[in-house]
Amino acid sequence: MIHTTLRHESPLALNIDPRVSVPGDFATSIPGLSLFRRDQPAPPAVCMVEPSLILVGRGEKRLWVGGEGYSYDHSRFLVTSLDLPANSEVILASPEQPCVGLVLKLDVSMLAEVITKGGLPATRLRSVGTGAGIGNMSSALEGALDRLLALLDEPEAIPVLAPLILREIHYRLLNTDQGARLRQITAVDGQGYRIAKAIDWLKVNYTAALRIDELAARVQMSAPTFHHHFRQLTGMSPLQYQKWLRLNEARRLMLMERLDVSRAAFAVGYESPSQFSREYGRLFGTAPSRDIALLRGQPFEAEALGNAAG
Numbered sequence: 001m002i003h004t005t006l007r008h009e010s011p012l013a014l015n016i017d018p019r020v021s022v023p024g025d026f027a028t029s030i031p032g033l034s035l036f037r038r039d040q041p042a043p044p045a046v047c048m049v050e051p052s053l054i055l056v057g058r059g060e061k062r063l064w065v066g067g068e069g070y071s072y073d074h075s076r077f078l079v080t081s082l083d084l085p086a087n088s089e090v091i092l093a094s095p096e097q098p099c100v101g102l103v104l105k106l107d108v109s110m111l112a113e114v115i116t117k118g119g120l121p122a123t124r125l126r127s128v129g130t131g132a133g134i135g136n137m138s139s140a141l142e143g144a145l146d147r148l149l150a151l152l153d154e155p156e157a158i159p160v161l162a163p164l165i166l167r168e169i170h171y172r173l174l175n176t177d178q179g180a181r182l183r184q185i186t187a188v189d190g191q192g193y194r195i196a197k198a199i200d201w202l203k204v205n206y207t208a209a210l211r212i213d214e215l216a217a218r219v220q221m222s223a224p225t226f227h228h229h230f231r232q233l234t235g236m237s238p239l240q241y242q243k244w245l246r247l248n249e250a251r252r253l254m255l256m257e258r259l260d261v262s263r264a265a266f267a268v269g270y271e272s273p274s275q276f277s278r279e280y281g282r283l284f285g286t287a288p289s290r291d292i293a294l295l296r297g298q299p300f301e302a303e304a305l306g307n308a309a310g
Contacts, residue, residue, distance in 0.1 A: 010074040010142065013057030015149040016100045023098070029155055030148065030162050032105035039095045044087035046284065048248065051106040051185070053173060054078040055137070055145075059099025060092040065132045066235015075137055079106075079178045081185045081192065082131035082233055083199050085244040102145070107170065108196075112186040114171050131192070131233045135178035144168045191229045194219040198230065202238070206245040207269035212238060246270065247283050254292045261288045 020026055020037035027034050044064055054063075055077040062071045063078055064087040071091065072078040093099035148165045151158050174182055184192035198219045202210075215238065216226035230238050246268040253259045253267055265276035280288045 009058035010137070011057075012055070012102070012142065012146055012149065013074070013100055015146055016057050016102065019149075019152065020098075020100055028152055030151060030158055032107070032166075033148065034103045036099075036101055036103065038090045038093045038099040040090070040093050042090040042093075044089040046248070047086055047088045049080045049084045049086050049088075049132075051082060051108060052078075052080050053104045053106060053169070054080070054101065056099055056101035058097060059090070059101075061099065061101070062089045062091055063087070063132060064089065065130055066231075068130065068235065070132050070134050072134055076134050077137055077141075077178075078132065079135055079173065079181065080132045081106075081181050082196055083203065084131050084234055085236065085241065086132075102149070104145075104148075104169065106173075106182070107166070108185060110167060110170050111174065111182055114167065114174060115183060115186055118171055118174070130235060131181075133178050133181050135173075135176045138172065138176055141169065141172040141176060144172050191221075191225075192233060194221055194226075195230050195233050198226070198238070199234075199241070202242055202245060206242055206249065207267075209269075210239055210242050243279060244283070247276075247280050250276070250280070250288070251284070251291070254288060255295055264288070 016035055016037075019028075020035050023037050023039045025034055025036045038059065038061075044062075049063065054061075054072070056073055058074060060071060060073040061078075062069050063080075064070075065084055069089075070078055073092075090099055144165055148162065148169065151162055151165070173179070184190050185196050187193055198215055201215065201218060212227060213223050216223045219226065221229070227237065230241070234241055236244070250259075250264040250268045250270075253264045254261070259267065261277065262273045265273045270276040277288055280291070284291050286294070
């Protein structure tokens with residue numbers, strides 16, 4: 001039964017296959033477009049998902065946001081309208097039938113322009129739930145994506161034709177059952193737009209002390225309303241979101257810039273390395289030093305990063 005499911009695929013899979021010969025994530029020469037391949041199922045992994053259209057041509061994946069799972073395959077795409085801390089899981093994949101797909105970052109300015117020029121209705125809904133949703137693939141959207149992928153074989157045409165096809169993709173996406181979710185973040189008087197602005201501020205100022213009243217006022221919302229809609233859209237509170245940003249930046253600093261645990265903790269705004277280590281362990285499932293050693297493929301030692309508390 002599993003084998004049969006794995007064989008289900010879209011024509012997009014045939015277009016993606018020759019471009020992803022090994023497992024991994026691959027940027028392309030088209031801005032905002034990346035491809036991926038997975039050869040085996042994998043448990044949920046921590047990730048940040050930008051406003052994007054994500055689909056698989058073959059196989060199945062699931063995104064977890066705030067404890068809710070969103071499964072998508074060749075017939076159902078995933079769309080995210082905000083920068084969402086999440087966990088990504090591979091459900092169906094094998095070396096014979098790899099899970100392949102694409103991620104296309106969405107241009108919010110382009111969405112707003114298309115809504116205006118295309119005469120599309122502004123959403124009347126105050127909220128459409130979280131910042132993630134599953135939509136049904138339309139033939140028009142699939143055709144536009146297929147033409148975008150085909151441009152990778154004609155690199156000299158990308159600067160001229162890619163912007164046109166990308167505009168069509170945004171238009172087609174707005175006309176799917178996920179259109180209301182995307183229209184919500186373009187309405188300057190809407191809650192989704194205001195939460196997106198708050199997220200932009202948090203991403204730049206994640207090391208600063210977080211004062212909910214001040215951030216709510218910055219985006220012209222009352223503190224209770226801001227807190228409610230932030231949690232509804234992102235699956236976590238503003239404070240949890242800030243912690244997520246801090247911990248992931250600290251992980252990058254330890255892994256890429258080889259900071260020890262204490263220095264990484266202070267660099268991202270923590271005053272206590274021990275508190276940092278506790279919260280890091282809750283997010284990543286293990287202590288900082290052990291996690292970084294595993295990521296580097298090294299045997300774990302208590303002092304591997306110069307701090308036994310990790």
